[in-house]
Amino acid sequence: xxxxxEDAVQRVLPQLQREKVEAxxxxxxxxxxxxxxxxxxxxxxxDIRHLLSPIQCRKLINSFKSDPKSPQxxxxxxxxxxxxxxxxxxxxxxxTSQLISPxxxxxxxxxxxxxxxxxxxSLKRAIDAGNRPxxxxxxxxxxxIVDTMREHCLNPTRNDCTIVAKDITxxxxxxxxxxxxxxxxxxxxxxxxxxQLKTRVEYVNRDNTLSRLRRPRRSQTNDDxxxxxxxxxxxxxxxxxxxxxxxxxxxxxxxxLEEKRKEMxxxxxxxxxxxxxRGRVKELMTMTYLKQREDINADPPPSILDISKQWPFLLSxxxxxxxxxxxxxxxxxxxxxxxxxxxxxRLLEYFRCQLMKWTKEVKAVLKDALxxxxxxxxxxxxxxxxxxxxxxxxxALLLLTDVTTTPADAEEQLVLPSTPRLIALGDTVWxxxxxxxxxxGRVVIPGIPDEIPDFTTALAVLFTSFYVFNIxxxxxxxxxxxxxxxxxx
Numbered sequence: 001x002x003x004x005x006e007d008a009v010q011r012v013l014p015q016l017q018r019e020k021v022e023a024x025x026x027x028x029x030x031x032x033x034x035x036x037x038x039x040x041x042x043x044x045x046x047d048i049r050h051l052l053s054p055i056q057c058r059k060l061i062n063s064f065k066s067d068p069k070s071p072q073x074x075x076x077x078x079x080x081x082x083x084x085x086x087x088x089x090x091x092x093x094x095x096t097s098q099l100i101s102p103x104x105x106x107x108x109x110x111x112x113x114x115x116x117x118x119x120x121x122s123l124k125r126a127i128d129a130g131n132r133p134x135x136x137x138x139x140x141x142x143x144x145i146v147d148t149m150r151e152h153c154l155n156p157t158r159n160d161c162t163i164v165a166k167d168i169t170x171x172x173x174x175x176x177x178x179x180x181x182x183x184x185x186x187x188x189x190x191x192x193x194x195x196q197l198k199t200r201v202e203y204v205n206r207d208n209t210l211s212r213l214r215r216p217r218r219s220q221t222n223d224d225x226x227x228x229x230x231x232x233x234x235x236x237x238x239x240x241x242x243x244x245x246x247x248x249x250x251x252x253x254x255x256x257l258e259e260k261r262k263e264m265x266x267x268x269x270x271x272x273x274x275x276x277x278r279g280r281v282k283e284l285m286t287m288t289y290l291k292q293r294e295d296i297n298a299d300p301p302p303s304i305l306d307i308s309k310q311w312p313f314l315l316s317x318x319x320x321x322x323x324x325x326x327x328x329x330x331x332x333x334x335x336x337x338x339x340x341x342x343x344x345x346r347l348l349e350y351f352r353c354q355l356m357k358w359t360k361e362v363k364a365v366l367k368d369a370l371x372x373x374x375x376x377x378x379x380x381x382x383x384x385x386x387x388x389x390x391x392x393x394x395x396a397l398l399l400l401t402d403v404t405t406t407p408a409d410a411e412e413q414l415v416l417p418s419t420p421r422l423i424a425l426g427d428t429v430w431x432x433x434x435x436x437x438x439x440x441g442r443v444v445i446p447g448i449p450d451e452i453p454d455f456t457t458a459l460a461v462l463f464t465s466f467y468v469f470n471i472x473x474x475x476x477x478x479x480x481x482x483x484x485x486x487x488x489x
Contacts, residue, residue, distance in 0.1 A: 005029060006188060007162075008040060012063040013056055014158050015241060015329070022187060023051050024060075040064040108152035109163050118144045130174035135390075138196075139479070146200040155205050158198055165194035195486055203472070203482075240467065241329045244297055245290040257291040260284050261310065268312040273450045276316040285319050289326055296469060304440045304469065314468075315444050317437075317452050317461045324464040333460045340379030340456055347382045351389075362388050368430070377430060380455045384429070387480045396476035397462070399423045403434065407443035416441040419474040420465045422458050437461055439469070459484075 005025050009016065016024075028034040032047055041064055045057045052060065116124070123137035133141065145164065149156045169176045169190035176193055178186040248257070264284050267275050275281055285292075295302060295310055302310070313319050325331055351358065351366050358366070365388045369381035387394060399414055403425045410416065410423055416438045423443070426432030435458035437445040445452065445461065452458050463485070466473060473481045 005034065005040075008037075008063065009060065010158065010162075012059050013052075016052075016056070018187070018191060020051060024048060027051060109160050112149065112152065112164065114164070114168065115144060115148050118148075127172050127175045132175055135479075142193075142196045142200050146197060146204065149197075149201070150204065156197075156201050158194075161194055161197040161201065162190075165190040165197055169193055199482065199486065240327050242289075242293075242327050244293050248290060249287050252287065254291075257288050260288050261291060264288075264311075264313055265309075273313070273316055276313050276319065276450065281313055285313055285322070289323070292323065293327075301470065304442060304444055307469070308444060316450050317445050317457065318450070320445070320464050320468060321460060323468050327467060332464060333457060336379070336460050336463075337456050340382065340459075344378035344382035348378060348385065351385055358389070377455065379459065380429065383459070383480065383484065386483055387477070390479040390483070392477050392480050394429070395421075396474060397422060397480065398429055399438075400429055400432070401425055403427070403432075407436065407446040410436065410438070410443050411441070414438075416443075417474070419471060420462055422462050435461075437465060439465060439471070 005028050006021065009021055009024050013021075027048060028040075028043065032043065034040060034043070043061060043064055045054075045061050048060070049057050119141055120137050123133045123141055126133040126137065146156075149160070149164070153160070166188075169178075173189070177189045178192050179189070180186060248254075264281060267278070267281060292311055292314060296307065308315050314323060321333055348366070348369060351362070352370060355363065355366070362385065365385050369377075369385060383397075384394065387397070399410075399416075399421050401410060401414060401423060405413070405423075405425055414423070418440045421438045423436040423438060424432035425434035425436070425447070432455075434447050435452040435455070436443050436447045437452075437458075444465075452461060463481075465471065466481075
């Protein structure tokens with residue numbers, strides 16, 4: 001029952017948060033009594049307006065009425081598994097599994113085979129025994145599957161990933177099904193694997209413009225004031241919904257936006273970052289979003305120094321977070337604040353309850369994190385514990401320096417990598433109450449006078465910099481960053 005409703009919702013609103021998808025499913029199935037695909041035609045906007053925005057409601061209602069026969073979950077099945085039994089499947093010559101997709105999905109999925117022969121022996125043994133694979137083995141499996149999927153299609157859709165995740169989970173529920181510690185199934189059961197597959201697809205396609213095509217913009221009457229039509233542009237790039245807008249604000253042209261950019265440069269030259277609080281600057285930054293994206297997305301990409309000269313106020317942490325919200329539709333600070341407070345405590349409690357099973361390095365960080373004077377720092381504590389657990393060095397994300405350090409001092413005394421780093425000012429990371437951000441070996445957000453108030457804001461600014469400036473996660477910290485990203489979805 002739930003599967004056909006879920007497919008109908010996710011097909012129309014693929015960016016909808018999982019919590020809202022489940023709320024809509026519950027409302028339709030439990031409160032409104034939907035029993036089959038035909039019943040969806042009877043749903044009215046007022047039935048679900050308390051769960052979704054007006055536009056989302058209308059999209060969903062129109063979809064129900066125009067396509068009453070929602071995709072059925074029963075049309076997907078495994079034709080052949082790695083073997084007839086798990087023990088033989090991981091012999092020296094394992095076979096592969098073939099997935100059949102429902103109609104409407106990519107044709108290549110009909111022929112797709114999971115390359116079990118490329119998986120690590122330790123993952124094969126775990127599945128053979130009906131156990132959960134180790135995190136590293138699972139990540140390797142996801143990488144191998146996505147690499148194989150991209151041999152058929154450079155940018156597999158979410159529906160394609162759903163078919164693969166669903167069928168793998170159905171074949172090996174003991175190893176991959178989402179469930180509670182009591183063994184109860186969580187949601188659809190395959191959401192975690194689906195998210196891992198799709199996240200990996202988006203990650204490897206981050207800079208692949210040719211795999212994400214958009215039709216050229218229609219010509220305008222005044223060609224001089226319009227940017228040249230793009231042959232291809234990345235869209236929905238790694239979770240972005242507004243990666244490169246195509247329509248100018250009403251009454252604006254390329255020339256007028258360039259004049260507004262120059263006006264902001266003049267204001268910055270005269271007043272510096274303190275002018276970021278001026279209403280006029282906020283208005284100009286909002287109106288020139290399209291122009292900002294054009295300059296950031298240019299080919300070849302500009303350096304962070306070039307961006308700081310062209311758009312000096314963009315490197316104010318407040319405008320950077322605002323830009324991210326427009327780019328992705330997500331209020332990142334609010335999301336992190338809620339999730340780090342709630343889930344951070346839960347994660348620390350889990351590690352504390354399982355204390356004896358962790359390495360001495362994890363135990364040391366956990367002991368530090370659980371001190372009484374650490375109250376209010378659960379987010380930082382959770383991230384440091386996870387970095388240690390994943391065996392990723394703290395300086396892959398955080399650099400510590402004296403509280404009196406200036407941006408110039410940091411650039412001279414610290415080794416600042418090309419990828420983003422948070423610089424904590426204090427005796428320890430725990431006691432730091434000032435933060436800076438560096439990119440490409442330069443301090444780009446100095447913290448004075450534009451002071452980053454706390455770690456949650458600093459972490460939001462760090463994540464924002466990857467998305468806004470099209471930067472890949474550094475290999476040294478990729479596991480922790482991907483974990484936090486999915487943990488806070």
